Amino acid sequence: MDGSIQLTAQGRKMLLQAYRSGxxxxxxxxxxxxxxxxxxxxxxxxxxxxxxSFDRISTTLKxxxxxxxxxxxxxxxx
Numbered sequence: 088m089d090g091s092i093q094l095t096a097q098g099r100k101m102l103l104q105a106y107r108s109g110x111x112x113x114x115x116x117x118x119x120x121x122x123x124x125x126x127x128x129x130x131x132x133x134x135x136x137x138x139x140s141f142d143r144i145s146t147t148l149k150x151x152x153x154x155x156x157x158x159x160x161x162x163x164x165x
Contacts, residue, residue, distance in 0.1 A: 094125045098156040105160055117159045120147040
């Protein structure tokens with residue numbers, strides 16, 4: 088497996104809405120990571136574009152892989 092992901096049209100719409108709304112920055116950041124990965128960006132490119140750690144990317148993509156869009160959009164404790 089190459090580590091890529093696939094979003095459904097509905098999942099993409101939900102993540103775009105969360106990213107664009109800006110009401111919760113943590114959710115917006117996680118949504119952005121998943122959206123960029125779905126578009127084919129590598130971890131290295133995401134790290135450079137988002138100025139975040141590989142740990143943040145890894146945690147977010149693991150969350151998405153295990154529980155899908157609902158987990159990315161859920162308020163998490165820091």
